[in-house]
Amino acid sequence: MFKIGDIVARRSYNQDLFLRIIGINKNKLKKTAVLGGINYRLIADAAFDDLILKDDKQLIYYNLADSQEVYKKYRKVAFERKFKVEEEYFQLPGKILHLDGDADYLEQCLKTYKQLGLQAKGICKSEAEQPKIIAKALRDNPVDILVLTGHDSLLKGKKDYKNLDNYRSSAYFVQSVIEARRIQPNKDQLVIFAGGCQSNFEAIIDAGANFASSPKRMLIHALDPVFIVESIAFTPIDSMVSIKEIINHTVTGLDGVGGIETRGQLRKGYPRVEY
Structure with a gap:
């Protein structure tokens, strides 16, 4: 049926x-x-x-409830940024390259980046393909922030959370981060978010990511990488991102996403012009 x-x-x-x-x-x-x-x-x-x-009616209500949660986070981000803007300066937020294993999720993310005033390039590649193409993608698209995501899960019945073989896609995210760090090893010159639902957080961070999922092997929302990236892109380059604050911007919160101290990627310019 x-x-x-x-x-x-x-x-x-x-x-x-x-x-x-x-x-x-x-x-x-x-x-x-x-x-x-x-x-x-x-x-x-x-x-x-x-x-x-x-059925379709149930799906509409389900998506409506999810949209309300996302909108709360969007409003929080927009409200906080409003009070950080210095009118006499113009801003150049960090540029983003986003590789996603899910075409629908990538489209949602690119739309949200645009709404948040961010410049992002998207490439749809399966989790397994990402390690093979990441080096060329970075050489072709020099950016400040890299997102590597898609789908993942801890295999049913597996209890050894450290073993990468017990995850559907974590090994691919780890290898993609390793390949990206061969291109740019400096964690402040290329900020990396990587992972999906229930991903092996420790292994991805050890590979060289700044932020990753999932510390408690929880599910993460499709737009969690976007809200993480927004905070990084709009934090001044002479400041460190507040790890606790940035995670509070996500839909799933501390259980789903974690990271390390990271420098922001916003550069201010002067003077601000009206043209």
């Missing part, structure tokens, strides 16, 4: 998230669905008898 593209929820998780069926695995025992989050960067498998189909 289920098909690719259907919106479903899982009984075993109390229908906490709506997910889209993005693939179907067939074996001799039974079919299972491959699920991708609608608003969260999760990929997971589920048995068909664990799934409940959601």
